[in-house]
Amino acid sequence: MRTQYDADDVKRAIAALVDQIAVTFSHDKPLGIIGIRTRGEVLAQRLTQLLKARGFARIERGTLDITLYRDDLSEIGPKPLVRPTAVDFDLAGMPILLVDDVLFTGRSIRAALTALADFGRPAVIRLLVLADRGGRELPIQADLVGLTLKDVPREHRVNVRLKETDQVDEIVVEPRNT
Amino acid sequence: MTLASDDKPRWTRKHLLSLEELSADEIRVILDQADAFKEVSTRSIKKVPALRGRVVVNAFFEDSTRTRTSFALAAQRLSADVIDFSEKTSSTNKGETLIDTARNIEAMGVDVIVVRHGAAGSAHYLARTVKCSVVNAGDGAHEHPTQGLLDVYTMRERFGKIEGLKVAIVGDIANSRVARSNLWALNKLGAEVILVGPPTLLSRSFEQLGARVVHDFDSIIGEVDVINMLRVQFERVKSSQFPSVREFTRLFGLTWDRFQRCKKDVFIMHPGPMNRGIEIQSDIADGPQSGILQQVTNGLSVRMAVLYLVTSLG
Numbered sequence: 001m002r003t004q005y006d007a008d009d010v011k012r013a014i015a016a017l018v019d020q021i022a023v024t025f026s027h028d029k030p031l032g033i034i035g036i037r038t039r040g041e042v043l044a045q046r047l048t049q050l051l052k053a054r055g056f057a058r059i060e061r062g063t064l065d066i067t068l069y070r071d072d073l074s075e076i077g078p079k080p081l082v083r084p085t086a087v088d089f090d091l092a093g094m095p096i097l098l099v100d101d102v103l104f105t106g107r108s109i110r111a112a113l114t115a116l117a118d119f120g121r122p123a124v125i126r127l128l129v130l131a132d133r134g135g136r137e138l139p140i141q142a143d144l145v146g147l148t149l150k151d152v153p154r155e156h157r158v159n160v161r162l163k164e165t166d167q168v169d170e171i172v173v174e175p176r177n178t
Numbered sequence: 179m180t181l182a183s184d185d186k187p188r189w190t191r192k193h194l195l196s197l198e199e200l201s202a203d204e205i206r207v208i209l210d211q212a213d214a215f216k217e218v219s220t221r222s223i224k225k226v227p228a229l230r231g232r233v234v235v236n237a238f239f240e241d242s243t244r245t246r247t248s249f250a251l252a253a254q255r256l257s258a259d260v261i262d263f264s265e266k267t268s269s270t271n272k273g274e275t276l277i278d279t280a281r282n283i284e285a286m287g288v289d290v291i292v293v294r295h296g297a298a299g300s301a302h303y304l305a306r307t308v309k310c311s312v313v314n315a316g317d318g319a320h321e322h323p324t325q326g327l328l329d330v331y332t333m334r335e336r337f338g339k340i341e342g343l344k345v346a347i348v349g350d351i352a353n354s355r356v357a358r359s360n361l362w363a364l365n366k367l368g369a370e371v372i373l374v375g376p377p378t379l380l381s382r383s384f385e386q387l388g389a390r391v392v393h394d395f396d397s398i399i400g401e402v403d404v405i406n407m408l409r410v411q412f413e414r415v416k417s418s419q420f421p422s423v424r425e426f427t428r429l430f431g432l433t434w435d436r437f438q439r440c441k442k443d444v445f446i447m448h449p450g451p452m453n454r455g456i457e458i459q460s461d462i463a464d465g466p467q468s469g470i471l472q473q474v475t476n477g478l479s480v481r482m483a484v485l486y487l488v489t490s491l492g
Contacts, residue, residue, distance in 0.1 A: 065214065067228075068218075068226040068227065068228040068256075068486075069226065069227060069228075078189075078190075078490060078491055079486070079489075079490035079491075081188075081189070081207065081210070081211060081214075082211055082214040082215065082228075082486065083214050084213055084214045084216075084217050085214075085217050085218075086217065114227070115226075118221055118222070118223040118225070118226070119221060119222065119223075120222060
């Protein structure tokens with residue numbers, strides 16, 4: 001099992017994702033890109049920049065905090081603090097690209113979909129993740145995947161670190177609590 | 179835009195009983211949470227499932243319109259079920275009434291009791307008696323923590339920070355739980371608090387709590403950033419302590435004449451309900467420098483944050 005992906009790997013994965021977006025959505029129509037806090041937000045920012053350079057002129061960007069929608073709120077002990085959600089455009093009838101860093105059990109995505117439904121009824125929602133590590137507990141799959149990580153033990157964490165929040169671009173698979 | 183890295187939860191309290199016992203950091207946690215919750219009220223569907231299946235009881239032994247409504251709406255926006263329990267206190271056996279009520283309420287399996295009671299310390303007392311969370315919505319003349327929080331939240335929203343602000347709290351300080359909660363929060367967050375009122379309703383002992391005590395409103399009118407006008411509480415004031423209403427208005431009312439001597443960007447606040455024409459002139463209360471309705475709006479976000487936090491320990 002490969003456990004280390006460096007800045008070049010991250011860059012290639014993001015470039016591949018931009019290519020996939022360019023064939024999935026049309027550049028002359030509106031597109032909403034919504035990142036899930038924290039690293040999904042950073043990814044959404046980067047993707048927006050790269051897509052604008054490729055002629056996507058009508059991108060709206062938003063940020064979703066899913067804390068209030070988690071299905072494990074009553075089970076995880078102290079609840080995390082809530083940070084602001086910022087979706088300042090009308091989702092109704094829009095194609096939406098939902099962005100997260102790692103896809104694991106699918107529960108965050110389930111929560112994000114429930115949250116999005118409170119903002120309106122998009123035309124379509126596609127899911128983009130930088131890394132799919134397997135291990136789903138819900139029937140949820142990503143439409144656009146940067147990296148597929150194979151055979152990651154459940155008790156391991158997949159840590160995506162991005163310059164904007166972590167001073168470095170890398171993906172590291174490591175045992176929990178290290 | 180700057181991005182914060184993952185926050186570690188720093189809230190460890192099951193109850194919100196007073197602001198005196200909170201640290202500056204704990205107050206900031208509540209204010210920051212309120213920021214996050216404010217957005218919920220701007221959505222087309224103004225509701226999040228955070229407290230789904232939880233029960234919040236509004237137990238009000240004293241009259242209240244805005245606080246009770248605000249707590250009820252806050253709980254509903256978090257998807258909690260809300261029960262309203264209102265009863266006027268019998269003056270002879272306050273303690274017994276409170277215990278009985280608490281036990282009855284607890285037997286219904288509730289998660290949070292929001293309590294207002296005429297006796298100072300009643301929320302603390304309740305918190306020791308029951309297993310669920312207790313939120314103080316006003317206990318006698320002691321504290322009204324969510325009002326203090328929404329006041330500093332509104333000031334922070336207006337000025338960007340609390341540190342260094344000069345805040346005058348004016349009126350019947352002795353009988354005001356709002357004044358005490360404001361004083362604690364503002365002191366902890368680094369504001370300078372000036373308490374203003376007649377000597378009968380504002381003793382020098384407040385200086386020990388870290389406030390400047392002033393009996394002449396006009397002497398400080400030009401130096402403050404915020405003026406928080408308290409309601410004249412006719413139901414609490416004993417006539418011997420209280421000047422005539424006309425005299426009170428003349429000495430401590432926010433009149434047009436005084437308003438014109440204020441700083442240009444002075445921010446006017448009032449916890450409500452207002453006695454228009456007595457402690458505050460109507461056109462000032464409704465004017466562009468008044469934050470009175472923002473206070474009410476922000477109260478909702480602050481109370482959502484408080485209900486979320488006190489139930490956040492799992």
